[in-house]
Amino acid sequence: MSQPAIAADTKPWRREGATPFISVRGVTKQFGDFTAVADVDLEIYKSELFCLLGESGCGKSTLLRMLAGFEQATSGTITIDGEDMARVPPDRRPTNMMFQSYALFPHMTVEKNVAYGLLREGLKKSVAYERAAEMLRMVKLEKLARRRPDQLSGGQRQRVALARALVKRPKLLLLDEPLGALDKKLREETQFELIKIQETLGVTFIVVTHDQDEAMTLATRIGVMKDGKIEQIGEPREIYETPNSRFVADFIGSVNLFEGKVDAVAPDMMRIETYELGPVLLPPQAGLTLGQQVWGAVRPERFAISRSKPENTPNTWQGVVEEMGYIGHMSQYRIRLSNGVLIRASQSNRLRDEDPISWDEKVWISVQPSAFRVLTR
Secondary structure (H helix, E strand, O other): OOOOOOOOOOOHHHOOOOOOOEEEEEEEEEEOOEEEEEEEEEEEOOOOEEEEEOOOOOOHHHHHHHHHOOOOOOEEEEEEOOEEOOOOOHHHOOEEEEOOOOOOOOOOOHHHHHHHHHHHOOOOHHHHHHHHHHHHHHOOOHHHOOOOHHHOOHHHHHHHHHHHHHOOOOOEEEEEOOOOOOOHHHHHHHHHHHHHHHHHHOOEEEEEEOOHHHHHHHOOEEEEEEOOEEEEEEOHHHHHHOOOOHHHHHHOOOOEEEEEEEEEEOOOOEEEEEOOOEEEEEOOOOOOOOOOEEEEEEOHHHOEEEOOOOOOOOOEEEEEEEEEEEOOOEEEEEEEEOOOOEEEEEEEOOOOOOOOOOOOOEEEEEOOHHHOEEEOO
């Protein structure tokens, strides 16, 4: 059986001169004295699977509802496919929205749930059910077309809701925590199904989630939100490897943060005097000045752990393993340095080790200069 063609251009933002499909300019939303979304600028391109990521209450769902037309911006403009949405009601927008609750009609079969919107628009019954059947095949539920929602699993109900949202062929699909009701294993499986469907159809998806792993798996790009503002926009690798602030570094994955000041700058190396680790050597970074306050960010997997002191490694410290956890593909360590600082480190369990490092052992940890990300805020 041949694989469906991929309709999506997965990196449209990289094309020189590409026109944004969605343009958000200076959008603010206030509820009385409370500002839910604050002066947001955002461009999303056709065929993206874009994730708005942030903690509860950061404004991501409010922004999604403004795109759908369920909320009106207090100020600013929203343009979709070249059209200003200011006076366009929700039912006239080229969008559809899928809610976390799925909101399926319990008295209708699966196929009737999917075809319902088309029939309400006046489409011929035969055409509506043909399109519903086509969408059910795509989400692999064609054999369950005659069942009712209460006869389905959570993952199956989620796919029915997705089929119902896509059957009307919107230009933009908005998904608010679409996988939040699923258990961990089913959520992971459904993430890849969602990616495959989006790539096949080429529909632009905007997904709201608070789950960092989900955003990293799903997204072509991520917009990290905090207090109604977008802190950083970038591809998952960019957000993880080169965060632009302590908040983003700490919110996405696990990180060690070390505060200090720029102590010396040379053409090929820079030194930061940190409060936790003492002097740290790293590559020079443009825009920094002597005495400037900075933070060095290091991901746990960038630390090397050994029983003997590494040779010719500039950033090296000794400590004791205070805690450790084995989680299959990797081991996580909490290492207490002699000055009391706690370091989070991890190692991949690629090879079977008959004598692994364990609790209360003295170890050396080291990190290459290039592993540090210097943050100024």
